[in-house]
Amino acid sequence: MAPPPPNKRIKTISVSRPVVYGNTAKKMGDVRPANAPVEHTHVWTIFLRGLENEDVSYYIKQVVFKLHDTYPNPTRIVTAPPFELTETGWGEFDIGIKVHFVDAANEKVLNFYHRLRLHPYDMSKPSQEEIESVFYDEIVFNEPNERFFQVLMTRPGNLLPSNKTDASPFSKQLELEEIKRIDDGVVEVDKQIEELKGQLEEKLKAAAAAEPAAAK
């Protein structure tokens, strides 16, 4: 069996890589960056990284953060890890994140948004020093080509930490918890469905019974 050309996609296979993206924000105290405008109140950092800060550069070439148009040079290109950007500001907005993959991947740019968060939404925990808005997601390469597949197979990039930590909650434990919650939801919904089905049958029966009566 001759090896297929390196650019041929391997069908029916998908490879996923977990990433974490989000931002941290802090109120500016007396210490202000030199060039920060007066109206800016917060310092924030937006980032995209591997789950445990592991290296993602073997498949990510660069990340482009598209800031609000009011920023000077709103399109910021980060070409080397860590893929993060620190800025100051006063308002929350959607930051466009464009992930460029290594040339070997021959993949299109992955595009998504992150809503910058500066203010604590959860009032039950006051006086938070640093605000965090972090999301877990998985980059899925569906049907990668041969070459990239080989690249991806070089390291176990999908490993999850087994337990939650304060630094990062995303772990096998959380995954299991999540599945448990969803399954509970499924059970609950199933219960409701059965209930409704019973009602529906009753109604139909009643209607069927009412019809001959009405015909008389």
Place this chain on the structure above:
Amino acid sequence: MSSSDIFDVLNIKKAKSPADATGASAAAGPGGASSTPPTAGTTVVPGGPKQPLTGMRRELYNLLGENQPPMMVQPSSKFKETLKSATKASPWTRGAFKANAHLTLTHWVKGSQELLGDEPQESAYAKFDQHMSLPEFTREEFESFMKGDKGAETKDTETKESEKKDSEAKDTEAKDTEVKDTEPKNSETKDSETKESESKDIETKEIETKETETKETEVIEAEAKESESKDTEAKEAETKEPEVKESEAKESETQDTESKDTETKETDDEEADTKNAETEDTETKDTETKDTEAQDAETQESEDKDTEAAELGVTDSTATEQKTTDTNAADNAADTQTSETKSSDAPQQEEATADPAAWTYEEVEYLFHLCRTYDLRWFVIWDRYAYGSVERTLEELKQEFYLVSRRYFESKNAAEPLLQSLEYPASRERERKAYLERLLSRSAAEIAEEEALVIESRKFEMGARKMLQEREALLRLLDSPNSEQSVAQYMTSQGMSQLYGSLLADKTRKRRHEGAIPENPWMKQQQQFAYQKQQQQQQQLAAHKQQSRRRESNTAEGTGSVTPTPAGSVPSADSAAPRRTKKQKLEQQSALKRKSEVEYAENLLKGLSAEERKSLGVQLHGEKLSPGVYLRSTRISTFKPTLQNKVHGVLQELKLPVRPAMPSAAVVSHQEVLLERIVQLTELKKSLDKLAAEHSVAGA
């Protein structure tokens, strides 16, 4: 629904025209006797004021519709010019004709004098100048044939209507007592006495017939007599009788005047129904006036009676008083019944007196005389009818006439087949007239309401039908995929898509058949043949293809074909056959290709354990997904906005986030299951709500 009704409903007032005013007065009373009531034909005048149609006219008009003339008579359209003819005009001659045996009149006829001759012509309508031949009989004959079937009749009556029974029982009674005619008839006496004062007013106004004049003098005499001596009951009765007669005559005259303006205008041969209705009207009016006047007269009467001496008079007045109240109360009931009750009310007063409503030979003779005179024009007969103190309704007259006629003919020839048609069901006739009256006295609002109700009921019917259809469709949907069959053939993705396709086709086909033309059995069979043939071809083709393909493919493991036999039982038309085979060919090709791909991928991952695969994040999904990179969270199912909102609502209820906190492969797959269930739930809710709505509508 005519436009006039719409006007009525919308309560649009039309300008009062003088014609309208006279019409109203004509309807109100005898004042405007000369003005003809406006007919539906008057509405033909373009732009002219329309009369509000009521009663019978309205019904007839509704039957006819807007009666427009074929050509609009307008100053602009020179219709007279079109009448000019090229043919030479023939001469017209004034010729004489015999109107009847005694009268000769002249008229203009076409043709020259020579052609017609000098002799007066026979009238063209002479053949219509005929009289009916009604049976004539002597007293003895009457006695015999009325008595002859008395026994049989009494048996008969038991089965017949109560109305008939009454009158016939009275008949037999009447025969027993010959003198009953001269005896006072309590119900009429009352009425007449009470009406005395009132009828005198009318007398002064109107020209009276000689008969009534003589009766009046009699009355005066009788009254004088009454005041002088009330020795015997018989005398009193005598005095009362003329009174009765007089009042009856007057009554009939008042009726005359009331009904004259309507009746006289109409030709005699007008439909009996219209007459019926009109006379009914006047009749009811009459009784109403009687009611009110009776009370007035009561007091007057008691005053009169005060002048009378002795206890007899007193008892009489009290009795009459009592009776007047009786009549007032019983006015609503059927005439014969009232008279019956009255007679039973005071049997002690007039012992051995016959039923007042009973028919004597004289009265029957009188009735037949009138019938002969007026050629059975019942309204005229009823109008002129003035015999004794008895007040007869039209139905009574008819009933008696037909009864006597039947007896007569029975006595002549009992086997006469036409005897059956001499039945006259008086009670049913009364019922009919009552219904008719009610129909004609409906107000515009009532008519509108009726129509609205009919429309409403139609709507309900339509709704119910639609609901039934929808319910059927729902039931069909519920048990759509036949679960009895094995599901093995649907296990592969290809089989799944096939099932989907077949279901879709099924659905559309069912839709198409709803309310469409019924299936032609012959066509069905043809289709079936075509389908079978096509099936065979397919199978052959598929077998052939597979063999060749297997030979070609480098992955010659020979695990057998994955192509399931066509699952759908969709009989398709002949034209679809080639396309289908092509499609199937493509499907087969792609399935084979996929298979080889899966094998290749499996080959790649052969050395990896499940744990290793997981840590590498590599997955064999075996599905046809578009290649490329994506974030897993973006592949969570989304729905149409409304459904999406509902799903989110349910998720919120379950205290679950819309986006899982950790959208890993396992979590997302679970999330998908959850979403699927939620959608099912919302669908169920929807159909349940719909059913509840249906139920509430159906229940309402």
